[in-house]
Every structure is written in C-alpha cells, then in structure tokens.
Amino acid sequence: VENAYFQVPELRGFEKFCEGRPVEEMPDITSRICGVCPEAHSMASTKALDAVFSVEPPPAAKKLRELFYSAYFVADHITNFYILAAPDFVMGPSAPKGDRNIIGVIGKLGHEIASSVLKHRSDALDAIAMVGGRRIHPTWGVPGGVSKPITEEQRARIEKIAESEIEFAKLTLKLFDDIVLSNPEYVHLIESDAYTTETYHMGLVDEQNKVNFYDGKIRVVDPDGNEFAKFSGADYKEHIAEHVEPWTYLKYPYLKNVGWKGLVSGKNSGVYRATPLSRLNVADGMTTTLAQSEYERFFRTLGRKPVHSTLSTHWARLIELLHAAERMRELSQDPEVASRVVRTIPSATPDEGVGVVEAARGTLIHHYKTDDNGFVKKVNLIVATTNNHAAISISIKRAAQELIRKDEVSDTVLNKVEMAFRAYDPCYACATHTLPGQMRLEVNIYDGKRKLVRSIRRPQIAQNEHFAAV
C-alpha cells in the first residue's frame, strides 16, 4: 500500500441556511443537525449565545448545564462502547461478519447486560429530560442561563440515577479489563504500529488542568506531551487554521503555529487529535476520585504519556464514562442545582461570540456573528470529526499500510482497517453539516498506475426488508 485517502463526498450548506435567522434559534437549529449528539451542539450553541449577548449565567444555571452535560456523556459513552466498540473485542476482529455486531454481543454476553445497557442509557436520558425538558433535541438553553429550574424531587431522582450509572461504569471498566486487557493478543493489537499515530492532542481543561467537558481552556500538547498552547475558545482562530483539499468537502483544521505539512504525523506537522484519548493526554488528571485512579492506571499500564495508540480511545472513553457519572452525582448532590435563579436576562447589544465544549467525540466550536438586532451574519462550526479529519486519514493510511499485503483485502483485514476509523466514531452528518443518515463506506483499491482494481462497498441493511404492506 502506497497511500490511502479518506474522502468525504458530501455537500455543505448548513452555515448559509443559518444566515439571517435570529441567533437565539441556533441551539435548536444546530441540535437538529443529527440525532447522536444534539446535546453537544445545543450546549456549544448556548455558550456561544452567552458570548454573543455578553451575559454571564448565574451559578445554578452553569451547574444545571453541566449536570445535563454529564448525563449526555454517560448516555453517549455507554452506547458507543457497547454498540460500536464491543463487537470488535467481544466477538473478535476476525469473527464472521454476521456475528460481529451488537446482536452477536448480546448472544455472547447475555440479555441481562443488553437490558442493563439500555436501562442505563435510558436513565441518563431521563435525567437529560428532567433538566432539559425533553429526551431528544432539548431546547432549554438560552443566553444567560437556562429556561427552567429543576425541582427538589427531580434533583433527588437524578442523584439516584447517577449512583446507578457509577456502578454501571465500574462494571463496564471491569468488562474491558476481562475481555480486552487480559487478552495479550488485544493488548498487542492496541500497542501495534498499525494503530499508532503520533500527533498533537487537544482538549478542554479546568484551571487545575483537569479534564472538563463543559467549560475551560483549550489545551494542546505536542507528541511528547509538552504543553504547546493553552487558550480561550474566543481565540481559536489564532491557533487553528483550516486547510482545504479539492477532493473532499471536509476541511482539515491544523495548528496554525506549527503549519500544514500535509497528511503526515509527528511534531513538525500541525495535525492534531481531539478525542477522548486526547482529553486524557492534555490533562493532568480527573477531578473525581474513581476516575482519577482509572486515569493513573491507564497511563501506568500503557507506559507512556501521551498515549498515541488509537484503539486506546475506547478505554479512555470508559474512564470518561466513570468521570461523567461521578460528576453527575456530585452536581446532583449540590443543593444549588435546585435553585430557582437560573437566568441572567441579557441587556447588551449582540455582536459576536464563540462557544466551546467537549462533545463526546472531541472539541466542538460554535462561532456566530450577528447584526445589532441579533440576526445571524456568519456562522462557523468546527465539530469533533472535522478536528480529527486529518488524523483519521493518517490512521486509516497507517492501518492499511501495515495490514494489507499485496492486494489481499479480506473481510478481516478490511475490518481491522475500519477499526482504526471506528475508534474516532466519526460523524459526517454534522462534520459536513448535511443530511443525517446512513454512512456508506466504499473502499476503492488502485494499482500502482492508479487503475481501479477493486471496489468494496460495505453492504447496507435493506431498509424495506422488514416492511410488509398492510
């Protein structure tokens, strides 16, 4: 394999659609981009509105937002691990195609774990609904705070949910230990060159440089782990630039102060990652006890910091799951979350603002400019998948080069290449700001003379095969 390119052939158009609309509609509009992380978009958007209207939310509103956001992380990370990552590890990367999915995982681990996964996901969504008004596409974020408080009864229910989520996170980490870390073959796979990409890493940290999903400064470390930059979201343009290639619609953000050197890794290339793994790499630790001890074990086991192995992202995600559940409990135990004072009414003339959060998949930036009446003049979104676009391409190339020999592209080999891609859980609906829906993955293999020798399309589930007309 000489090279591997990852193309995103979608069309853009979302930013244009937003222009001329009242800026307060942005949390609702952006949360509709897709159904997987509406909470992240709605939160980045709400924070951008705080900045547009120069308003500081009261402490209870910030805590409610973070409580909501922790519940979102719990729901997202649970699903991600069991649905997306588990088939490769529980069933094995070489298992027959038909078994390597969540149904196979249920068959192997039992129905109990499946209902537990869905129950804990559903409970986290209940918490989201209690705080944010509804389970999906919540719209309670407003400039200066949130549109409704929670009751004492709801606070107590969320606390109970959080307790159970912590136990479930611990159980999931144990499962990861038993299935993945106790298997030398998997440990070898995780540490192998095929899945290692040395890049800069990016993520939000609090004032003590601890992981924070909701707020803080963006910290960047170099491939050796040294702090390279630390900045407020509002200054993102001084640090991040976007490179454009003619063959893909999706841009390649890179570190401006290192420079774009192409799709290459290493210290001289401005390519960075913003993933769950990156968040652990850029931080000095976690603020919660159990997650901190898992954090320490993670770096101790892998023997270095930063960790560059892409497949460790799955493990990092589970440590974050535990942290989110613990943070959810902490916040639910704070009596202030049931305060009735949840909004500061904005009085300044709107102009411009940037909102940054960590989405489950990585750093998410919303940037709006408005006229004096608050109508949108310009929108720029940099979503997690866009941040990771260059790194994803490099990881795929690396896996393809290490794993494909001659032109033998067996199903197992193809799946192993996909594993490099899957660890990022990319979202191309929101990265290209277009139609959500099924991703069609097509692998084209060219010979040395650039002649197409084989094309493999990942088969899709036929949508209508279950339909019977009545």
Add this chain to the structure above:
Amino acid sequence: MPTEQYSTKGIAIIGLGNPLLTDEGLGLQVIRKLKDDTDVPDSVTMIEAGTPGLSILSILEGYSRAIVVDIAQLGGKPGTVYVLSIEKQEPKKHPLNIGSMHEVDFISALELGWSAGLTIPTQITVIAVEPKDYRSFGLELTSEVSEAVPLVVKEIRRQLATVLNTK
C-alpha cells in the same frame, strides 16, 4: 414538555425526521397538526421525536402500540402515502458492523430493543410519504408532500379508530 415523558403509556404517535431538511420535516409537522386537534383521545401520546437514533427505544418503551410518521423513498411519485407494518422477528445476521454510531437506523434500533427484551411494541405501523426533496436545507415541505399531510392525518385517525375499537 413533561407530557411527553411521563404520560400513562398507551398508544404513541411518533413523528420522525429532521425539520431543517425540507420534506424530512413531514413527521414533525404532522404531529404539530395533530396536537392542535382537540378530539384526539387522551390515551394517545403525540411525540415529536426528530432524529432519535437509538433513543427511539426509550421513546417507545412501555407503549403497547406505535404509529410512526416519516418520509420513505420507495420509488413512488412524490406525495404518495404508504402504510407499512414492521413486525417483530428474529434478528437476522447482518453482514456488517457499523463504522459509526451515526449509522444506527430505525430498524436496527428496533431489532436491538427486541433482542434485549425491552417492552416496546411488537408491531409498529409506519405511515410514510414519498419525498420530493430531503436534501436541501429548508423549513417548508414541498407542495407535493404538503398536499399529502391531510391524507396522512386521515390515515392516522383511521388507524387509531381501528386500534381503539378492537381494544
């Protein structure tokens, strides 16, 4: 909107789709129209679900019956109304595992729910309309799909009457 979360479970009418993408907004528009009608029985819950992915399971949980409204590209003329039924069946061995969480579609979510033994409806009626444009950003339905909305509402009422009479 607590009515959506804490209703006594009976029959759910669920609007799916993305309101930003022209005809993709059909499901939500139909639900809004039904919510304005005063004669829908209290035992029926109307839910604007949007694009819930796997979360459709926690929406469906506990309901005995569900009617889902969405667009479906089945090859007919734009505006054609289809009535389809999804029945619980043994999960097939799908020849793929997903590349991203964003690929969990409605049918896969249902299969997962059934496999995990959730109390979700075992039979779901889908009332779908052939779209004309579901790729352009826009808040309005195309005229073809918009004209189908009264037909969809009529069909929902017919389905409801059947279900409620046979209870």
